[in-house]
Amino acid sequence: MALLERSQWYDIARSTEWTPRYVTQDELFPPELSGGEGLPDDIWASYDEPYKISYREYVDIQRQKDAGAYSVKAALERSDLYNKADPGWISILKEHYAAVALVEYGASFQESRFIRWSKAPGMRNMATFGMLDEIRHGQIQLFFPHEYVNKDRQFEWSHAAMWSDNWVALGARHFFDDVMMTRDALSTSIFANFSFETGFTNLQFIGLSGDAANAGDFTFSKLIQSIQSDEARHAQLGTPLLQMLIENGQKEEAQKKIDIAFWRSYRLFTILSGIPMDYYVPLEVREASFKEFMEEWIVTQFMRSLEDLGLSKPWYWDIFIRDISEHHHGQQLGTYSWRPTLWWDPAAGVSPEERDWLEEKYPGWNDTFGKVWDVMIDNFVHGRTEKTVPGTLPVICNVSQLPIVGTPSQTLRDISLVHEGRRYHFASEVDKWIFEDDPERYRHHKNLVDRFLGGDIQPADLGGALEYMGLGRVGPGGDDAHGFAWLDSYRKQLATTG
Amino acid sequence: MALIPLAAHVDGDFVLKLVQVDTDHTMDEVAAAAAVNAVGIHVPEQPGRTMRVRKQGAAAPYERTDTVEKVGLTPTECVEIYFE
Numbered sequence: 001m002a003l004l005e006r007s008q009w010y011d012i013a014r015s016t017e018w019t020p021r022y023v024t025q026d027e028l029f030p031p032e033l034s035g036g037e038g039l040p041d042d043i044w045a046s047y048d049e050p051y052k053i054s055y056r057e058y059v060d061i062q063r064q065k066d067a068g069a070y071s072v073k074a075a076l077e078r079s080d081l082y083n084k085a086d087p088g089w090i091s092i093l094k095e096h097y098a099a100v101a102l103v104e105y106g107a108s109f110q111e112s113r114f115i116r117w118s119k120a121p122g123m124r125n126m127a128t129f130g131m132l133d134e135i136r137h138g139q140i141q142l143f144f145p146h147e148y149v150n151k152d153r154q155f156e157w158s159h160a161a162m163w164s165d166n167w168v169a170l171g172a173r174h175f176f177d178d179v180m181m182t183r184d185a186l187s188t189s190i191f192a193n194f195s196f197e198t199g200f201t202n203l204q205f206i207g208l209s210g211d212a213a214n215a216g217d218f219t220f221s222k223l224i225q226s227i228q229s230d231e232a233r234h235a236q237l238g239t240p241l242l243q244m245l246i247e248n249g250q251k252e253e254a255q256k257k258i259d260i261a262f263w264r265s266y267r268l269f270t271i272l273s274g275i276p277m278d279y280y281v282p283l284e285v286r287e288a289s290f291k292e293f294m295e296e297w298i299v300t301q302f303m304r305s306l307e308d309l310g311l312s313k314p315w316y317w318d319i320f321i322r323d324i325s326e327h328h329h330g331q332q333l334g335t336y337s338w339r340p341t342l343w344w345d346p347a348a349g350v351s352p353e354e355r356d357w358l359e360e361k362y363p364g365w366n367d368t369f370g371k372v373w374d375v376m377i378d379n380f381v382h383g384r385t386e387k388t389v390p391g392t393l394p395v396i397c398n399v400s401q402l403p404i405v406g407t408p409s410q411t412l413r414d415i416s417l418v419h420e421g422r423r424y425h426f427a428s429e430v431d432k433w434i435f436e437d438d439p440e441r442y443r444h445h446k447n448l449v450d451r452f453l454g455g456d457i458q459p460a461d462l463g464g465a466l467e468y469m470g471l472g473r474v475g476p477g478g479d480d481a482h483g484f485a486w487l488d489s490y491r492k493q494l495a496t497t498g
Numbered sequence: 499m500a501l502i503p504l505a506a507h508v509d510g511d512f513v514l515k516l517v518q519v520d521t522d523h524t525m526d527e528v529a530a531a532a533a534v535n536a537v538g539i540h541v542p543e544q545p546g547r548t549m550r551v552r553k554q555g556a557a558a559p560y561e562r563t564d565t566v567e568k569v570g571l572t573p574t575e576c577v578e579i580y581f582e
Contacts, residue, residue, distance in 0.1 A: 330512045337540070372512050372540045379538075390535045395505045395514035395574070404505075404514045414505050414514055414554055414576035423574050425505065425514075449516060453503055453574070 006054050015045060017121050033117040035186030036241075039248050047120030047244075050236040058129050062136065065226045072222040073144060081217055082151050087481040088280040088347035089215045092208070094154050095344045097145040098161035099168065099272055100204075103176050105138030110180045110192060114237065117185040123237060130193075130234035137227050144223055156475045157343035164470035167341060167448045168271065171401035174445060175268045179261050182441075186245075187257055189238035195261035197235035199302040201228060204273050207293040211277070214285035242309055251311070258306070259314040260437070263430045266298070266320065267327070267400045274328030275335060278358065279349030280481070289361040294324045316430045322411075323428070325362055329369045330405025330412075337376070337390055340466055342478035350377070351486045368407045381490050391462055396447045397427035399434050419443055502566060502573055506532035507554065509580035510541040516574075521567040525551040525560045532579045547581040554578050 020028045031037050036044075053061075082090065111134055114127035145158040161169045179191040205228035212221035245254040270290075277290040288296070299321075303313060314320065336346045350358070350373050358365045379387040394403035395414070404427045406412030415426040419439055426432040435442050448465070451457055457468040471477035480486075499522045506517040517532045529549035537543055550559035553569075554576045560569050571577065 333512050333540070369512060371510070371542075375538070375540055375542055387539050390515065390539055392535045393516045395516055395576075405512050408510050408512050412507060412512060412514070414507065416574075416576065423572065425574065425576075449574075452516075 003056075006052070006057070010052060010054070014049075014122050014125055017045065029117060029119050031184070033113070033184055034119050035184030035188075036119055036244075038250060039244060043244055043248070044120040047122040047240050049122045049126045050239060051126070051233055053126075053129060055129075058132070062132070062230075065229065066136070066140070069140065069223050069226040073147075073219045076219050077147065081219065082148055085215060085217060086282040087345065087483075088282055088349070089212075089217060090152070091344045091347055091481045092276045092280050093145065093148070093217075093220060094152075094157065095272065095276065095342075096204075096208070097141055097155070097158035098343055099172055101138055101141035101145070101158055102162040103172065103180075104134050104141060106176060107180060107192070108132075108134035108138065110134070110188060111234070114185050114189065118189075119185075120241070123185075123189070123241070126234070126237060130237060133230035133234055137230065140223065140227070144219070154343055154345070154476050154478075160470070160474045161343055164474050165448075165451075166343060166469040166471070166474075167396070167401070168343075170448060171271070172268060174399075174401045175264050178441070179264060186241050189241050190254065190257045191261040192238075193235050194238035194242060195258050196265045197231050198305060199262065199298055200265045200269050200273075201231040201235070202297045202301070203269060203293055205231065207273060207277065207288075207297065210287045211281045211285060214287065215282060239309070242311075246310060255311055256437070258311065259316070260434050262302075262314055263316065263320070263428075263434065264400065266323075267402060267427070267431075270328035270331050271335070271402065275332045275346075278328065278361070279332050279354075280347045283351075283354050283357055286357075290328055291324050291361060316433075319428065319430060326369075326407050326411065327405065329358075329362070329365065330407070331402065333369060333372055334394055334403045334405055337388070338394070339478040339480065340389060340462075340471060341469060343471075343475060345478045345481040347481040348373075348486050352489055354486075368410065372408060377487065377490050380484065380487050381494050389462075393449055393452060393462070393465060395425055396449045397431050398424040398445070398447055398450075399431035399442060400427050401447050402427060502571065504528070504532075504566075504571060505574055505576040506536070507576055507578045508532055508536035508541050509578065511536050512540065514576065519566055521565065523566050524563050525565075525569070526562045528566060528577065529579050532577075536579075544581045549579055550582050552578050552580070 025041065108131045111127045111131035115124050115131060118124050118127065142159055145155045148155040162173060179196055180188060183191060205224040209221045209224050212218070212224070242254050245251065273293070274290040277286070277293060306313065332349070335342060336348055339346050355366060355370060376388060396402065397404055404414065404425060415429060415432050416423055417432065417436070420443070422443070424435060426435065446454065452460060452465060457464050466477065467473060499520060501518055502521055504517050504519060505514045507514050515532070515535050517535070519528050519531050523531070529551050533549060550562070552559040
């Protein structure tokens, strides 16, 4: 049967809409689920999706993408990457899959909500493909780590982490629930598609892809490139809506949505991208520092997309620029110090050569974060292992859910407020601003420390907290990725100097 | 007399840490409790120097013998601990 060219039927199909007769417009598209209050009713038909594709074309392209990724995996399965790769690289895989795979599945629900609740017919159509994208991402990122489960049980966290109360999972869930699962369709497309996907999936999927190829992990490199090719497409879903808001006097609201989502995305990615890029990727194959990746993908490219829309940099731009040189260093110290609380084995990344690299990329590192590592290294090389894991919990931010860290003797400080009798702590002025903008959204959530102090965690000690987070129960917890071999050079120094 | 959690910022550390103290504890005892998980763990030991406690941002420390109750600290409030 002869098929019409897409251009001959697409516009008719996409603009086909119906006028409800038995329910009101608001009953069909409840404002709390659809969003867009204050926008004229006739505006939705003008939504012009930035990409156009038919189902037949979509299936054909996706089949080719899957074939490419799976064939690379099949071809390289016998290469024994697990035993040949640097353990720091294996840790990146464990961290990535567990933090991402089930979130992708959640994202398919996000897109599904667009399909039902978006008032723009063009967006509903394109979100259908976005939903299928995200189902693919969930499936493929569970299937690929499954290969490693029989080699290393920490890979079981790929499926288990997001169902657990591990602190990193709590942080990721809090973030993704906020930006992806609990807002109206219009807001979600700006929070998740425009702000998070446009900016930060590039960082994780393109930034890490180069490192993966350099590390010899062509399977992972191909996989995340394949995923990013979908992200780059459906990330554009929110842009026409942003334009609608701006053109209809709601620029300020649009800017605020971006400012919230941008900061929250950034802080989560200090753990997911920042630590791996600067500490786990083997030194000899690092393409760039986290800061350099941030400057390329976020500071330059994402900001250009904001300016193209007539929007501004977030109000906290100066704070952000300072932060990309320091926050993830504090989080690396924290995750490594509390390594039994992780589902992966963290690499220290602070051998003398690696410290030289850190000092070059982040001038002043040795005199700040390095001094903390000096104390830890001294404990390790003198066999004081009982002093290498703190016996208490860090104070945790009530927005980011991450430990409150800072540059030693410079920027570490508590930012808190008392709201309806409860004290909330924040890891930055921006997190506090996010909370104050909508306290009803955030005030009920209990972070790990709130649960600890509230008696939810028993026994109320580090052991109880590990049990609560599923360490040793859901799957094994973390220890040094390299079996502390990186300390050998320090031991030699000690032997030489006495 | 009751347990009270505080947020401890030991000078030189990179992270705020939870410390459980008693409302009857003196500031010297608060400093000692905070030091357990910071000094010699993440912050160098400084033998012979006294640790003092102050409200975050305050110029002067609390009196060493003042109790938690007396200075009016509330649950999870942040205190700074530093070597004098």
